[in-house]
Amino acid sequence: MGALSFLDRSHSVAVPGFSRWLVPPAALSIHLAIGQVYAFSVFKKPLNYLVQVSTTGGGLKALPGVDSPSPMDWKFTNLGWIFSLAIVCLGLSAAVFGKWLERVGPRKAMFTSAVCFASGFVVSALGVQLHQLWLIYLGYGVIGGIGLGIGYISPVSTLIKWFPDRPGMATGMAIMGFGGGALIGSPLANNLMAYFRTDHNLGVEKTFLVMGSIYFAAMMFGVFTVRLPLDGWKPEGWAAPAKPKALVTTRDLEVNAAFGTPQFWLLWLVLCMNVTAGIGILEQASPMIQELFKGRITAAAAGGFVALLSLFNMGGRFVWSSASDYIGRKNTYYVFFVLGALLYYLAPRTGASGLNSIPLFVGICGVILSMYGGGFATIPAYLRDLFGTMEVGAIHGRLLTAWSVAGVCGPVLVNYIREYQKNHGVPLADAYSTVLYVMVALLIVGFCANAAVRPVHARHWDKVEGMGKQMATT
Amino acid sequence: MDQYKKTPVALVILAWLFVGLPWGWGVVQLWENAKKLFQSPPATHTSSVSNGTATPAAPTSK
Numbered sequence: 001m002g003a004l005s006f007l008d009r010s011h012s013v014a015v016p017g018f019s020r021w022l023v024p025p026a027a028l029s030i031h032l033a034i035g036q037v038y039a040f041s042v043f044k045k046p047l048n049y050l051v052q053v054s055t056t057g058g059g060l061k062a063l064p065g066v067d068s069p070s071p072m073d074w075k076f077t078n079l080g081w082i083f084s085l086a087i088v089c090l091g092l093s094a095a096v097f098g099k100w101l102e103r104v105g106p107r108k109a110m111f112t113s114a115v116c117f118a119s120g121f122v123v124s125a126l127g128v129q130l131h132q133l134w135l136i137y138l139g140y141g142v143i144g145g146i147g148l149g150i151g152y153i154s155p156v157s158t159l160i161k162w163f164p165d166r167p168g169m170a171t172g173m174a175i176m177g178f179g180g181g182a183l184i185g186s187p188l189a190n191n192l193m194a195y196f197r198t199d200h201n202l203g204v205e206k207t208f209l210v211m212g213s214i215y216f217a218a219m220m221f222g223v224f225t226v227r228l229p230l231d232g233w234k235p236e237g238w239a240a241p242a243k244p245k246a247l248v249t250t251r252d253l254e255v256n257a258a259f260g261t262p263q264f265w266l267l268w269l270v271l272c273m274n275v276t277a278g279i280g281i282l283e284q285a286s287p288m289i290q291e292l293f294k295g296r297i298t299a300a301a302a303g304g305f306v307a308l309l310s311l312f313n314m315g316g317r318f319v320w321s322s323a324s325d326y327i328g329r330k331n332t333y334y335v336f337f338v339l340g341a342l343l344y345y346l347a348p349r350t351g352a353s354g355l356n357s358i359p360l361f362v363g364i365c366g367v368i369l370s371m372y373g374g375g376f377a378t379i380p381a382y383l384r385d386l387f388g389t390m391e392v393g394a395i396h397g398r399l400l401t402a403w404s405v406a407g408v409c410g411p412v413l414v415n416y417i418r419e420y421q422k423n424h425g426v427p428l429a430d431a432y433s434t435v436l437y438v439m440v441a442l443l444i445v446g447f448c449a450n451a452a453v454r455p456v457h458a459r460h461w462d463k464v465e466g467m468g469k470q471m472a473t474t
Numbered sequence: 475m476d477q478y479k480k481t482p483v484a485l486v487i488l489a490w491l492f493v494g495l496p497w498g499w500g501v502v503q504l505w506e507n508a509k510k511l512f513q514s515p516p517a518t519h520t521s522s523v524s525n526g527t528a529t530p531a532a533p534t535s536k
Contacts, residue, residue, distance in 0.1 A: 015477065015478070015479050016477075016478045016479070017478045017479045017480040017481065018479070018481055019480075019481035019485075019486050021486050021489075021490075022481060022485070022486055022489050025489040025490050025492060025493045026489070028493040028497075029492065029493055032493060032496070032497060177493070177497075180497050180500060180501070182500075183497070183500030183501055183503065183504050184496050184497065184499070184500040186500075186503075187499075187500065187503040221489075221492060225489060297511075298510075300510045301510050301511045301513065302511075303507060303510060304507055304508045304509060304510030304511035304512070304513075305508075305511045307504050307505075307507040307508040307511075308508040308511055310504060311501070311504060311505070311508065362511070
């Protein structure tokens with residue numbers, strides 16, 4: 001208790017003179033670490049070949065095939081569950097632990113996230129050593145996934161409190177870090193595996209152990225750096241607008257009350273539609289560009305295209321969320337849905353049978369992906385506008401279930417439509433067009449949900465404030 | 475009431491470098507991969523596509 005008391009909320013309040021610009025790097029150290037989850041695919045092939053390489057040797061040379069020839073090795077389909085489990089646990093833990101996080105403060109939450117995320121790697125290393133897949137499910141999938149969820153929402157309300165003048169930019173910066181985590185995690189894992197690799201061992205378990213240690217240390221930087229502002233703190237020279245915008249509240253709603261408002265579910269739909277549509281492009285970016293420009297794009301160039309989209313996705317998180325501070329959250333989402341629908345409609349027309357322009361197609365996909373990332377990054381500030389700052393982290397945690405749903409529905413929808421068309425003799429290039437038109441329909445649904453967002457009705461505030469008064473008198 | 479203690483600018487810069495340097499390294503690595511898109515197309519027709527799994531793995535952030 002005593003040794004860990006520095007994690008308490010009361011011990012993480014900033015002294016006067018503390019620079020708020022230390023808080024974004026603290027948040028980024030968490031998000032850049034947990035964003036590694038999107039680079040997990042680099043482990044799939046080595047994990048698939050563990051037994052084959054340990055028995056026959058040959059190191060890297062044993063990896064050329066699609067699936068390991070050894071029946072003792074884990075199958076690709078089973079390995080795919082590690083990532084899915086981690087994402088499901090992310091959504092669930094963000095929803096479940098949000099209220100706890102608001103109570104204990106960001107420092108304890110970040111510490112818990114670091115312990116879970118790093119332990120996930122350690123348990124997974126043990127799973128590789130003993131060749132027990134269930135240990136990797138438990139380690140990286142469940143324990144690590146809980147670390148992902150708590151870590152993802154841990155800095156949100158703290159950043160909004162430090163940056164009341166630019167909440168979109170502040171949260172956008174952190175969430176951009178989650179997008180950027182794979183950029184570090186992927187080359188780091190590849191370099192470590194190359195370093196530890198021998199003729200009979202692919203170096204996966206040592207890589208897990210080292211990565212767990214590195215990420216734990218990096219996340220500790222965030223734990224020690226993060227601070228909460230003093231009550232009533234405001235940026236120097238800034239005053240809250242005398243007449244706030246229609247959708248921006250000056251009051252605070254607690255998470256359970258917010259959960260019961262139509263606004264929460266409208267934003268849930270807004271996020272879900274935006275993410276599902278974005279995944280529609282992400283899932284098929286590589287085969288789509290090769291099919292639309294047959295013979296002009298190699299597999300390697302298509303890989304470069306996917307990498308470029310990641311940069312747009314990451315950059316969009318910062319650019320769009322910052323822009324939302326000036327044009328408003330609702331207008332930002334209007335741009336996503338209107339411009340997005342237009343671009344999804346145009347994208348197939350840039351192919352070889354239409355405008356035949358690779359730069360135009362790449363540009364369109366880039367803007368679409370920037371808006372996909374922007375949708376993630378702008379939502380915390382939208383929630384803060386509607387429900388106030390007090391429990392925005394917890395509310396955000398619950399809203400992330402929309403991401404989990406979209407993460408499952410998006411790929412299923414895309415693959416189902418593509419397969420259906422292919423089986424009915426539709427050329428692949430045309431099958432992609434159909435998928436993109438379905439995405440346009442999803443964006444229209446998102447547009448309608450966004451248009452329906454109004455300020456939270458007085459009865460929700462009255463209920464909460466009435467309960468507060470009742471508790472004060474008893 | 476705690477005493478006023480101004481954060482040194484150097485500390486803020488160091489904190490940003492702590493996260494910025496590895497991030498920048500990651501961006502450079504990704505850009506190296508992305509550049510392949512702009513390299514000259516093959517002279518011959520290729521048909522290595524079909525199921526979305528044929529291309530080399532690049533990190534995608536969702």
